[in-house]
Amino acid sequence: MAAYLIADVDVRDPAAFEAYRREVPATEVRYGGRYLGRGGQTRVLEGDWQPHRLVILEFPDMDSLMAWYDSPEYARLRAIREKCATTRIIALEGVTTPLG
Template structure:
């Protein structure tokens, strides 16, 4: 079953975060993931969402997501992201 990562990212250091944005797509694709949403203009239509940078990734299944998230390929990029951005992440299985 497909697994979706939904991320709300508040970038603290835009220059340093550019390096993360440049390097991360290759690691995502290596584990079968793909971007459905990557940044872009957001608009709140209900509730109290913060319109930070939103990203939605799709992985073929939860195992591939976990393999990517815990991989050596992503390890240093995860540190880079956490250093230069505040991120809320959620995963959900879908159809």
């Protein structure tokens, strides 16, 4: 069953973040990841959430998502991101039926 990584990224240093943004897609593809949303316009419909740069990635399953997140190739990029952005990240397991 598919799994989703949802991240809210508050970029503090755009120049440093550019290296992360440019290099990270190649690491995700190796684990079956694909973007469903990446830095597009957002609109808060309810609540007081003020998102920054939202990212939604889909992976084939939670094991693939976690294998990517814990991989050595992503660890190097994660260190870059952690220095130039504050990020909230969750992993969400998908549903097996359209109605959940």
